[in-house]
Amino acid sequence: MDLHAYITSLGGVARTRTLIEAGYTKRDIAAIALDFRKPIRGIIALPGCNPDFMFALLHNGLLTCGSAAEFYGLWIRTRPARRHLACAHSRSAAFVAHRTRRFPPHGLLPVASIEDTVLHALGCLEVPQAVSVAESALRSGRIDADMLRACLRGSRSARAREALARVDLTAESQPEVEARLLFQAQGWAVEAQARIPGVGRVDFLIEGRVIVEIDGHAYHSTRERFIEDRRRHNTATLRGLPTLRYPPEVVWNDPGRIVSEVQALLGMTAA
Secondary structure (H helix, E strand, C coil): CCHHHHHHHCCCEEEHHHHHHCCCCHHHHHHHHCCCECCCCCEEECCCCCHHHHHHHHCCCEECHHHCCCCCCCCCCCCCCCEEEECCCCCCCCEEEECCCCCCCCCCCCECCHHHHHHHHHHHCCHHHHHHHHHHHHHCCCCCHHHHHHHCCCHHHHHHHHHHHCCCCCCCCHHHHHHHHHHHHCCCCEEEEEEECCCEEEEEEECCCEEEEECCCCCCCCHHHHHHHHHHHHHHHHCCCCEEEECHHHHHHCHHHHHHHHHHHHHHHCC
16 A cells, blocks of 8 residues: 555554554655645644544544544534543643543554543543443443443542443434433433334333334335334324424423423323
8 A cells, every 4th residue: 555545544644653663664754744744743644634633643642532432433412622532641721631541542543442432431421422422332232331330440430330320222322312311310210112012112101101202314214104103103192102202403402392291291191
């Protein structure tokens, strides 16, 4: 692979040390450095390089926590306003520093391991975000719950342990995680992925009386899906189980509306 293609495979930015370890000569590196910028000594960046990778290399750290969640395909609603880096120092206000690293990083890219990414998220992010990151990682089978618990035994990990305890692996999307936590916070009996005879599986059954569905972007993507959904809705209604539906945006931006509407239906069905 020529040097330009190799740097591109690394996100368009790399340390010269990485290139030398890959077998490229100092002459190769000097030649390409004439055509592309060197933001600081020891780093070469191609036009359009990954800005997160550039930031991590410039600050001698590894992307982690909420800043590495998307890289691993983990559920996170919004990226943190400041990048999160695993690094040995925290002298800059430009990023949030995580000083603990338990596992080797992701290959040659400036990204912490998926294990450290999840551990950092559990102890750092707000509960809905932390639970979402951990739940998606566990559901994918790429990390193990026992490993997480073993790493979180220390006295400083109480917050992370509490977040991990909220993971139950029932959600099939990030909005479902937030909806479940919202319902549980009200003290309601919540059955996620409940199976109802004649209706099938529903996202949530609240207090055994109200169905709540969180509709993703693929909802009603086909005519057959639309027809089947109408059948399910009618069957549930005939069984005395009213259904409320919400898109992810309402879960994220107007949770109070969901609570009030579920509460209203619970009151109407109490008799």
